[in-house]
Amino acid sequence: FFAALLNSQPMGFYAPAQLIQEARRQGVAVAPVDVCRSDWDCTLEAAGDSRKPRLRLGLRMIKGLSRSAVERLLDARRTSGFPAVRDLARRASLGRRDLHCLAAAGALAGLAGNRHQAVWQMMGMEPALPLIGTGVEESAPMLPSPTEGEDIRADYASLGLTLERHPLALLRSRLGQCRVITAAAVRARRHGQLIRTAGIVIGRQRPASAGSVTFVTLEDETGQVNLVVWKRLAERQRAVLLKAQLLGVTGEVQREGAVLHVIARRLWDYSSLLGRLPTRSRDFH
Known part of the structure; x- marks a missing residue:
C-alpha cells in the first residue's frame, strides 16, 4: 500500500x-x-x-x-x-x-x-x-x-524524507524548555485544557465550506495534531501562520468523540530551530 x-x-x-x-x-x-x-x-x-x-x-x-x-x-x-x-x-x-x-x-x-x-x-x-x-x-x-x-x-x-529520527526528536529538549509538549501528550489531555505544542507544518487548508477558518496539521516524532485557526487570529498573525515551517501553538484542546483538535489562541514561529532543514508543506489545495 x-x-x-x-x-x-x-x-x-x-x-x-x-x-x-x-x-x-x-x-x-x-x-x-x-x-x-x-x-x-x-x-x-x-x-x-x-x-x-x-x-x-x-x-x-x-x-x-x-x-x-x-x-x-x-x-x-x-x-x-x-x-x-x-x-x-x-x-x-x-x-x-x-x-x-x-x-x-x-x-x-x-x-x-x-x-x-x-x-x-x-x-x-x-x-x-x-x-x-x-x-x-x-x-x-x-x-x-x-x-x-x-x-x-x-x-x-x-x-524529501529521512529514515533517521524525526527532526523534532533532536529538538525535544529545547522545545521542552519552552514548555512544548508532544502530539502524544496532547492526545492525553482533557477537553478544554490549555496546552502548548509544536510541529513541522505538513498542511494548511481553508475550505470554502469552512468560511474563514484555517486548518493546520502539525507533525512531530509522536504523531500529528490538527489546529483550528479562527479568522481574527489568522489576520493578526498572518506571517507566522503562512510562513512558519516549525509552528508552535498555545491553544485549547477540543474533543468530539474520537476526534481531537486544538483551537489556536496564539501562534509561535520556531523555524529557526530547524536550521537549514528544507521541509515542505501542502498548502491550500
Whole structure:
C-alpha cells in the first residue's frame, strides 16, 4: 500500500515524508535507497528472519537523478554487482551530476561507507572516466561520518524524507524548555485544557465550506495534531501562520468523540530551530 502511494507521487494530501512516518508508526520496516539494491520504484523485499517484507525506497525518490541514468545503472547491475563507486560510474556511464545526486542521497553508502566518503570519491574522479579498468578504488582518507543532524538535513534536501529520527526528536529538549509538549501528550489531555505544542507544518487548508477558518496539521516524532485557526487570529498573525515551517501553538484542546483538535489562541514561529532543514508543506489545495 505505502509502496504504491510513494510510486504514485506527486499526488494526494500527504508528501513522502509523512507517508514514511505513518508506515513506520504502523510497524513497516523501511530500507534506504541503495544503488546495489534499489530499483526505480519503491519495492518490497525479504527482511531477514521477519515474516513481513520491508519497503525498499526506490531510486525515483532521489531529487535531480535522471531516469536514463537509473536505467543504465540497473542494466549494468543485472550483469554483475558494483565493487566500487568508480566501477559503478564507468559501467553505467554516470556523469558528475548523477553521481552527486546519488552521493548526496546516501545511495552510495554501501560502496563508499558514508556520505562524506562518497562525495570525496566522486569529486576525486576524472571528468572523463576511462572505459576500461579493474574497478578498484584508489586508497581514500577515512573521513568522519556525518552527524545525525547532517544526515537528516541531507536526507530532506535529496529525498524529501529521512529514515533517521524525526527532526523534532533532536529538538525535544529545547522545545521542552519552552514548555512544548508532544502530539502524544496532547492526545492525553482533557477537553478544554490549555496546552502548548509544536510541529513541522505538513498542511494548511481553508475550505470554502469552512468560511474563514484555517486548518493546520502539525507533525512531530509522536504523531500529528490538527489546529483550528479562527479568522481574527489568522489576520493578526498572518506571517507566522503562512510562513512558519516549525509552528508552535498555545491553544485549547477540543474533543468530539474520537476526534481531537486544538483551537489556536496564539501562534509561535520556531523555524529557526530547524536550521537549514528544507521541509515542505501542502498548502491550500
